[in-house]
Amino acid sequence: xxxxxxxxxxxxxxxxxxxxxxxxxxxxxxxxxxxxxxxxxxxxxxxxxxxxxxxxxxxxxxxxxxxxxxxxxxxxxxxxxxxxxxxxxxxxxxxxxxxxxxxxxxxxxxxxxxxxxxxxxxxxxxxxxxxxxxxxxxxxxxxxxxxxxxxxxxxxxxxxxxxxxxxxxxxxxxxxxxxxxxxxxxxxxxxxxxxxxxxxxxxxxxxxxxxxxxxxxxxxxxxxxxxxxxxxxxxxxxxxxxxxxxxxxxxxxxxxxxxxx
Numbered sequence: 001x002x003x004x005x006x007x008x009x010x011x012x013x014x015x016x017x018x019x020x021x022x023x024x025x026x027x028x029x030x031x032x033x034x035x036x037x038x039x040x041x042x043x044x045x046x047x048x049x050x051x052x053x054x055x056x057x058x059x060x061x062x063x064x065x066x067x068x069x070x071x072x073x074x075x076x077x078x079x080x081x082x083x084x085x086x087x088x089x090x091x092x093x094x095x096x097x098x099x100x101x102x103x104x105x106x107x108x109x110x111x112x113x114x115x116x117x118x119x120x121x122x123x124x125x126x127x128x129x130x131x132x133x134x135x136x137x138x139x140x141x142x143x144x145x146x147x148x149x150x151x152x153x154x155x156x157x158x159x160x161x162x163x164x165x166x167x168x169x170x171x172x173x174x175x176x177x178x179x180x181x182x183x184x185x186x187x188x189x190x191x192x193x194x195x196x197x198x199x200x201x202x203x204x205x206x207x208x209x210x211x212x213x214x215x216x217x218x219x220x221x222x223x224x225x226x227x228x229x230x231x232x233x234x235x236x237x238x239x240x241x242x243x244x245x246x247x248x249x250x251x252x253x254x255x256x257x258x259x260x261x
Contacts, residue, residue, distance in 0.1 A: 004016070134173050
């Protein structure tokens with residue numbers, strides 16, 4: 001069972017979200033932060049969130065600015081805005097009476113989850129295939145980078161659609177200081193990464209793990225691809241996250257155990 005929600009981005013337009021409601025007893029609530037140009041219905045976001053809901057953890061997954069069902073222009077976003085909108089998502093969950101204890105981020109969303117965690121007020125963070133530095137995404141738009149910097153913006157064809165990449169986005173990525181956020185996280189962190197990830201090398205997982213303080217955990221997702229499209233891999237990642245997060249998530253009020261939206 002799902003609930004559709006909308007909330008305002010830090011820059012104004014409304015963002016579209018889906019809350020996958022828990023089956024049976026509610027163990028806790030969380031937020032899923034999707035990858036760079038993906039969305040709330042991408043395999044990783046939807047399958048992991050749905051499996052966590054089946055295991056009693058309700059999950060909000062939402063489309064970033066200009067993606068999927070959300071309003072606005074993708075080009076007006078940035079890493080900083082993605083982080084701030086993750087905090088906005090946590091505010092929505094708190095106002096709904098189901099505050100999120102868990103942040104799960106996939107790929108670039110994993111970096112954003114780490115950066116947003118303290119302000120979002122969660123108790124634990126899990127990343128899947130996350131880069132150690134947000135500027136890793138420059139590999140995807142390297143061919144047009146010079147034109148973006150010289151002209152201010154340039155159309156970029158990616159994932160079957162055209163997006164506009166803007167200079168402000170590129171400069172924002174350059175100023176991100178994720179390693180500082182990792183060291184200062186002071187929250188339980190689970191790092192999941194596939195050894196054969198061809199998009200974000202597993203060396204990134206090692207860097208994140210080494211920068212983080214305990215309690216920290218690492219699990220290799222053997223046989224998985226970066227997007228978790230292989231059969232059963234997203235569900236497997238969710239099983240691992242569910243078991244690991246059990247001691248960190250909680251339901252504050254007894255009545256929440258049977259809340260259905």
